Amino acid sequence: MDSVRTAAEPVVRRSYGGPGATGEPAIALRGVVKRFGDLTAVDGLDLEVPAGICLGLLGPNGAGKSTTMRILTAQAVADAGVVEVLGYPVPRRSKHARAEMGVVPQQDNLDEELTARENLEVFAHLYRVPRERRRAAVDDALALAHLTERQLTRVRDLSGGMRRRLLIARGLVHKPRLVLLDEPTVGLDPQVRSELWGLIDGLRAGGTTVLMSTHYIEEAERLADDCALMSRGSIVARGAPAALVAEHAGERVMEHYGPPHRLAEIEGLARAAGLPTRRTGPSVSILRAERMPPSLADELGPDGVSRAANLEDVFVVLTGEKVE
């Protein structure tokens, strides 16, 4: 095996909060429970999202992220708990909250038979954009999504990336105070994903509050001021990505590859030295590797791969689940 290699360093975080940051909650959930039959999708969820920040809601499939998003738009009604969005109690005054927030769903639900422009016009009406501002609002949204040139193209003829940009534009056509992004880049190729990241980052920079559910670690690390790790319907950790990583996974991780018996042996040695480990496919990762005693490093040999700790390490350490 190769000698020690260094994987990509983590993304440098921006300062906390953009120009819209006020410290006041745009979203407040307290003790929220949502059950579907025997399944408890959201289980006593407490979550506050201050205005003006981008909060990454991170978790594996089935963690309850999408149900939480639907509760915020009153498309799912909580069985217990208190939900407030932009100060409006939900679902009682959800119509007011929906008027001032935009939603970008995970599922592409654009109207394929209509053009990009027509899709936006319909939603400009639904969002009550005043008549005199409607055309400009649609033009702005098209420009934001870089779709001005394709505004008269039917959605079914747009590429996957264009459709995703149009979905985002649709959620922004009324310039909302709060945007809910449910897995905004799922299934997209890296180039398109990067393009969308720029768009989302621009939103946050403009002062819009963003709640973004994702299971892409890199996405959360790049875009979110703050991350909430969700597992089995509740939040298991909350904080700035770098702080979460530092608190739960340390600075460095050493990955060792080998046959199963060797991996088990490495796990045992690491635990004996007080270092947490996790399995990562065909390897075992030793967290807080910066604290590894020299004797253990000698015993493990030079075959490890050193990399920076990341949110995925945190997630696995805290929940035992992989985010994928």
Added chain:
Amino acid sequence: MSTAQAGTARTGAAAPAGMPLRRFELAALRGTWRHEFALFKRFWRTSSFAALLEPTFMMLAFGYGFGSLVSMIGEYRYLEFIGTGMVGTAALFTSAFPGMFNPYIRRVFQHTYDAMLATPLDVHELVTGEVVWLAGKSSIYSCAPVVVAMAFGLDPSPGMLVIPLIVFVTALGFALFGMWTSTVVPSINSFDYVITGVVTPTFLVAGTFFPVDTLPGWVHIAAQANPLLHCVELVRHAVFGFRPLADLGHFAALLAFAALMWVIAVRGMRRRLIG
């Protein structure tokens, strides 16, 4: 600072913050109509072709086919009888079928409603907006048989002007019926049960092709519960002369049917769309 004031840093907002929103808003309905209008612009040729020609062909086929065998039905010439009766059939077809299929496809396959309900649009507004659009279209399309009958000798009368209103109310009820069925069928193929089991008997036992009093007594009585019968009777009376008391009863029956179906359809859609 309250949470309602939080996040006020947005600039150039297009939608007015803190706008007054009522439980039932015309603006919400206009949003649904904008969607329907955009789709109508795309598909008006195909939808109009079927909606206008199908009842017209049926009218001509029955009119000439049966008309050569049966010259009069009661006080009406057969072509007049069927020309006015086919208005009801057209109202049923142009409202119940799109009422069934459009909502089902938009809810289950396209997820259009999920997107629309994330805006300040509530389920009852969505339902109302869509069926009002369908009923409006139906009230225009369903006049085709009368126009054809006029071409074949039916005398124009002032009462004909209220036919679109009669059809509108009838179509509201049947579009809502279709929308409700879209919330109870387990798959799109299950609409066959509704079409064969409900829609077909509805137009056959509505006095369209033959008077219902020729049917066995219990069927005759049961037919009084058929909203389409009331539509057909009203249309005939509008063309050949109103019978005020009876017609008030017919119109009240149509309104009651529409109101009942609205409640049921909204409840069904809410159950399907709001978790």
